[in-house]
Amino acid sequence: MKVSINRLKKYIHFDEDTTTIADLLTQSGLEVEGVERYESIQGGLAGMVIGEVLTCEPHPNADRLRCTTVDIGTEVVPIVCGAPNVAKGQKVVVATVGATLYPEDGESFVIKKAKIRGEVSEGMICAGDELGLGHSHDGIMVLDTSLENGTSAKAYFDIEEGDVLEIGLTPNRADAASHLGVARDLKALLKRELHMPDISSFKVDNTSRPVKVEVESAQDCPRYAGLTISGLKIQESPAWLQNYLRALGLEPINNVVDITNFILHDLGQPLHAFDLDKVEGDTILVKKLPSETAFITLDEKERKLTGEELMICDPKGGLCIAGVFGGEDSGVSDQTTSIFLESAYFSPDVIRRGSLVHGLKTDASFRFERGTDPNMPLFALKAAALLIKEIAGGEISSEPIDLYPHPAADFEVAVKYANVDRLIGKHIPAETIKEILENLEIGLKNETEVGFTAIVKPYRVDVTREADIIEEILRIYGFENVLLSDTYQAGFLAEHPSKDGNKLQYRVSELLTGMGYHEIMTNSLTKPVYSAKAAHLKEEDNVEIYNKLSEDLGVMRQTLLFTGLEVLAHNINRRQKDLKFYEFGNTYFKEESGYREESHLSLFLTGAKSSESWLEPNKEVSFPDLYTIVERLFEKLNLQTPAVEIIHEAPYDYALRLMIGAKEVGTIGLLSAAVTQLAEVKQAVFYAELSWDIMTKKAKGLKQYEEISKFPEVRRDLSLVIDKEVSFDAVKKVASKAGGKLLNHIGVFDVYQGDKIDAGKKAYALSFYLQDNTKTLNDKMIDQTMNRLMQSFEKEIGALIRK
Structure with a gap:
């Protein structure tokens, strides 16, 4: 919301600078988000002075140019001018050297000392469009003034300039959505007197155009006021009103509409002017129209009413969506000579509904739906009527109507x-x-x-x-005046999380998206049939919806699995079979003590590993492809490597359970066909469901990268023959313990099972990367580490070291 400092001074006198006023308002709860400088003429005519042409001679080297000398008060300067109407004795506006011009058409430019066709020119005699005063370029501006030479041009043109505050108005401060509202706060902050607009001169000129008003629902419209003004003339507003509106970012339209906008921003009371000659039977009806009624608004769009909007009507039909937007046929035009001026207090609820259903947000609806002053309509109506008479002429041609059956009581x-x-x-x-x-x-x-x-x-x-x-x-009183005691401590305060869950989720989303996964968002409501037929879900844990829209949306989901499978099925049925999806979502459970909600992350992988290409044969995705992604997630979140446990239980054919300490973080594996077919998916799907709550709680923040060590890394390889039941995770645990700080990474580059080794055995070809960030490793240190590794493998997992 924009507020003019110049206008605030009309309500309350102050000499404090804009920064002080902005600080006071911010400290009191009206946060000033910025300050702009408004100038009715861009640049404020800085560097422009009144000058007098002393001589004017033809240019010796150009037929259309004149060489002049101009008295600018402090000196007489030579200026080359191309205007046909320049002449000796004229009073003119001179842009001095260093001044910046902001023409109406074109970019700004700085006046410099120059030579034009061999003649020195130290300034510029200006035309109106060069000063930003219109579009005419027929010749220079010739002034009729007795002002002394050298006087600033500002004094002649009466420029409007001043600071404008941008206030971030919070929803609860509807009272401050006007200059009057802000001035009320300044009154309390500065302890100064508030000056309200004077409406004592208001009087009714005649009663030649009375209007009948009927309000169907006092609940929707507790107060409705209005009057008629006849014999007015629609034209441009005076400069002061146009400047007021432009300072607030509004474009002037005509004198009557501009006055209604002025009152809205000045007093906080929205008004609406109807062309009285277009109001059937001089009758105004405040009521609701039937659903599906067609209504054309000022933007020339036809809108279907829902029956919930409050409408301003005449006996023929709708004229305006009350408090929101006017109708096409009833607005003020250049031909208007008589108006009905409306000033009302509408129920915030009914205005909010009308605004939302049609997607119309206006300055009026902004104020009405937050709550305007029910005691302001009549005062604002009289103030507007006086302004209209002053600016547009005309006569007040009816007694003010004020339907206010139940005046609002003070709290x-x-x-x-x-x-x-x-x-x-x-x-x-x-x-x-x-x-x-x-x-x-x-x-x-x-x-x-x-x-x-x-x-x-x-x-x-x-x-x-x-x-x-x-x-x-x-x-x-001032928050800054309430000082903290020296004995206050923060030790008793509740623990605040050091990690930003939203930031972690954003970074993980970036990682997954960068690796070719697409984020999906599915409905938290799902089919009860899933928990009835899936062995790993319990029907008694379902959170049922009492007012369900359909049986297919009858319960809250216990897992992200089935809503995600539905998305897979939708894509597969449309010949998109190679899919990588992830989803952050909540799951819900009923318990004896109430309900439980958990946040999960799911991953889906199905189809081919890469797009079909002549470069390499198609290859279906596999379990390691998904497990690698999960490993990357744990690394990104700086989580410790999870322990794994092989499982063969629903909903998987085979899977791993991931553990951090005693906490189960999630599961990852190949979904069984029985489960995927519940969602009509008929191809293999690898799936992981992870507890996002546990992951964010255990995360040590995002992975912090370090400078690459200047000491070299060493690689050594080993081949182990081990029992088939021994997992790579078991091998890693032994290696991590035996390798100590020097072991950076362990990898598998080959796995062999065949007739060249004993039955029930497998062979791992492993690579070990050793590094010390403080010094170069020597052979002795490397051999010691590798010997410890081999001894640990032989002792703890019964490995045979192939040499």
Whole structure:
């Protein structure tokens, strides 16, 4: 939301600079996110002065140029000018050397001392478009002024300039969505008097165009006010109004519409002007229209009403979606001579529904759906009517209508001084509290030594409880004035996670996507048939939905498996069979004590390993392809290498259970055909489901990379003959223990099972990489390490070392 410093000064006098005002507002809860400088003429005519042409002679080397001398106050300068209307004795605008021009058409440029066709030129006599004052380039601007030569051009053109605050308005501060609302806070912060616009001159000129208004639902429209203005003329707004709107980022339209926008941003009250001659029977009806009614809005789009929108109508049909957007036929145009001016208070709920259903977000709906001041419509209506008479002419041609059957009551909130001190953490004297609240226009009654009752006006929709009153006191008193005691400690505070789960998830997503996996997002609701037919799921653990949309979406999922298989089936049925998917999602379980929710990461791998190519034959994916990905995930999260346990249980044909200490992190394996066929997938699928909760809790943060060691790495190979039952994980555990700090990495580059070794045996060809980051390894150190490894393999896993 943008707020003009110049306009704020109309409400409250202050000499403080913009930075001080911005700091005060930010500290009080109206965060100033930025400050812009507005100038009605770009550049503010800096470096432009009033000059007088003393001489004007033809250029000796160019027919269309003139050589002039111009008195610019401090000196007389030569200027070469190409304008046909330049003449001796004229008062002109001169851009001096070093000034920057911002023409209406084209890029800005700096005036430099130059030679033009051999003649010195030290400045430029300007045309209107060169100053940013229109598009005319017929000749230079000739001024009718008695201002002295050298006077800044700003003094002649009366430039509007000033600072504009960009305020990040929080949803609860609907009262501050205007210059008046911000000024109210400044009143309390600066302890200054607030000056409201003067509407005492308002009077009804005649009653020649009365309008009948009927409101069907006072609940949707608690207050509706309006009046008619006849005999006005639609034209451009005066410069001050156009500058006000442009400073706030709005484009002027015409004098009447501009005034309604002015009042909206000034007082926070949206208004709407209807062309009175287009209102059937001079009758306004505030009601809802039937569902599927067609309505064309100002943007010339036809919209189907849902029956929930509040509409402003005449006997013929809809004129406007109340508080949101006007209709095509009822708006003000150049031919309008009479208007009905609407000022209302609508229920925030009904405006929010109308805005959301049609995707229309306007300045008016922004304020109405947060809650405007129910006591402002009549005041704003009179202020707007006076402005329209002043700028557009015309006469107020009806008595103001004000349908307000149930006036909004003030909020009454009981407050205890003890609670003020307790929540703020500091004793604030009662007199200071009273002064703050009175400056915030919050009244007090029933005052005692213990407390008081605060009387809050309805426009403060966010101040309805004792805690809200205390917050108001604190934000004006100043958070910076509540000092922390020297005895306060942070040791009692709850533990804060050192790891950012969202950042870890983002980095893992980057890794998986970079390795060719596609992220999927599936519904947390799934089919009850899966838990009924899958052996590894229990029906009694299902979290059932009471108001289910269908049987296929009847329970919350216990696993990411089946919703992911449905995505596989969808793609496979469309001839996309080579798939790599991952998903972050939640699973849900019913327990005796209530419900449990867990966060999981699933991986799916099926089809060919790579796209079909003449370079190499097709190869189906295998278990190691997926396991390698899981290893990379653990490495990325700086997790310790998981222990593995071979399992043969549902939903897998074969799989590994991954453990970190006593915690099961997840499983990875080949899904059984019985499980995949439940989702109508008929090809082999490798699947991993990992506990993302455990992984993020155990993660030591993202892997931190180190500088490459300047000392060389050494590789040594061994061939082991071991029992078939001995897993590579067992080999790694033995190697890690025996190899110590020097063992960087162990890998398998060949596996053999055949008639050249005993039955029940297999041979591993292993590579060992040794390195010391502090020195170069010598043969003695390498041999010692390799001997320890061989002895450990022979002793702990019964290996035969092939030499």
